[in-house]
Amino acid sequence: MVKIDQIELPDFPLLLAPMEDVSDPPFRVVCKENGADLMYTEFISSEGLIRDAIKSRRKLDIFEYERPVGIQIFGGDEESLALAAKIVDVTNPDLLDINFGCPVKKVAGKGAGAGVLKDLDLMVRLTDAVVKATRLPVTVKTRLGWDETSKNIEEVAERLQDVGIKALSIHGRTRAQMYKGEADWTLIGKVKNNPRIKIPIFGNGDIDSPQKAVEYKNRYGVDGVMIGRAAIGYPWIFREIKHYIQTGELMAPPSVEERVQVCRQHLRKSIEWKGPIVGINEMRRHYANYLKGLPGIKDYRNRLVTLKTMEEVEAVLDEVAINYKGFAMEHQQIELVNYHENCPL
Ligand SMILES: Cc1cc2nc3c(=O)[nH]c(=O)nc-3n(C[C@H](O)[C@H](O)[C@H](O)COP(=O)(O)O)c2cc1C
Numbered sequence: 001m002v003k004i005d006q007i008e009l010p011d012f013p014l015l016l017a018p019m020e021d022v023s024d025p026p027f028r029v030v031c032k033e034n035g036a037d038l039m040y041t042e043f044i045s046s047e048g049l050i051r052d053a054i055k056s057r058r059k060l061d062i063f064e065y066e067r068p069v070g071i072q073i074f075g076g077d078e079e080s081l082a083l084a085a086k087i088v089d090v091t092n093p094d095l096l097d098i099n100f101g102c103p104v105k106k107v108a109g110k111g112a113g114a115g116v117l118k119d120l121d122l123m124v125r126l127t128d129a130v131v132k133a134t135r136l137p138v139t140v141k142t143r144l145g146w147d148e149t150s151k152n153i154e155e156v157a158e159r160l161q162d163v164g165i166k167a168l169s170i171h172g173r174t175r176a177q178m179y180k181g182e183a184d185w186t187l188i189g190k191v192k193n194n195p196r197i198k199i200p201i202f203g204n205g206d207i208d209s210p211q212k213a214v215e216y217k218n219r220y221g222v223d224g225v226m227i228g229r230a231a232i233g234y235p236w237i238f239r240e241i242k243h244y245i246q247t248g249e250l251m252a253p254p255s256v257e258e259r260v261q262v263c264r265q266h267l268r269k270s271i272e273w274k275g276p277i278v279g280i281n282e283m284r285r286h287y288a289n290y291l292k293g294l295p296g297i298k299d300y301r302n303r304l305v306t307l308k309t310m311e312e313v314e315a316v317l318d319e320v321a322i323n324y325k326g327f328a329m330e331h332q333q334i335e336l337v338n339y340h341e342n343c344p345l
Pocket of ligand 1: 017018019020021022041042043072099101102141171204205206207226227228229230336
């Protein structure tokens with residue numbers, strides 16, 4: 001068992017990474033049902049929360065069935081972060097996570113997210129302010145360092161543990177790398193194997209198969225892994241990793257029927273939570289992944305992304321389920337998109 005303060009997680013927990021515009025409540029439903037052990041919200045601006053920005057507030061929505069769930073905030077100012085932590089407190093998540101990893105200019109450039117990696121004293125002060133402001137366990141998610149010449153994660157881990165964080169998730173890239181290249185887990189392993197470190201260390205970056213999860217588990221000894229991009233359109237990654245750990249065998253990929261059913265569930269939850277217009281629009285980016293590997297699926301996909309009502313979308317999903325019934329799905333290599341190039345963040 002792995003414990004984050006009083007939160008009990010199974011051995012080698014699988015975490016759903018916080019992802020802006022992705023890890024919202026509808027997406028979290030399908031990840032939870034398919035084996036995610038701990039999930040995080042999209043990151044929330046501390047300034048936005050304080051200003052009562054509607055989008056920020058909405059990201060605080062959490063539901064009983066998704067526990068344990070963490071709310072993630074970011075900011076570069078002690079007072080705002082502490083105040084935001086108090087607002088988060090009221091919504092009663094299981095834990096509060098601070099983002100010191102976001103590389104995008106509008107965040108890191110303003111001294112928040114990964115920007116804080118350039119100033120460890122500030123990082124410690126910000127974390128201390130949050131730990132003191134909330135009764136919740138505080139965790140941190142960050143990167144290896146600012147750039148190739150300043151990989152300070154080992155010092156970061158010690159200092160943040162000393163200031164009271166209860167777990168640390170490390171994305172094996174620097175800020176300068178954004179999403180380029182391969183994540184380097186060697187430093188993550190070093191942090192985990194530092195005898196001074198007592199808190200759980202979760203590794204993050206490029207996990208896209210059960211085999212890789214197990215290989216990294218064994219090689220780096222981390223307490224669990226956090227998965228982001230591989231879960232987009234493929235929430236089954238969680239249960240497949242669990243199955244592989246338990247049996248040493250690969251689980252069969254989800255059938256067409258199941259893919260359609262989970263896609264439908266995601267769609268319905270999206271509409272429930274976002275309303276019909278936004279709910280349907282934002283589902284469009286998910287169809288390609290849910291239906292990947294079906295020969296000739298392009299025509300259906302092209303239709304799905306133009307339809308405007310739930311009934312129309314569901315009718316096409318019905319067609320897919322009928323026309324591909326019994327099709328023998330094969331495991332597809334999950335593609336990890338380089339969001340440095342494509343992400344609107
Ligand atoms: C679309 C997108 C949005 C993201 N938003 C956040 C975020 O809000 N907070 C955060 O800490 N990391 C965010 N990340 C980074 C992920 O949590 C994760 O660290 C990164 O994708 C590497 O893990 P992966 O290789 O499993 O995807 C985001 C990543 C993506 C692809």
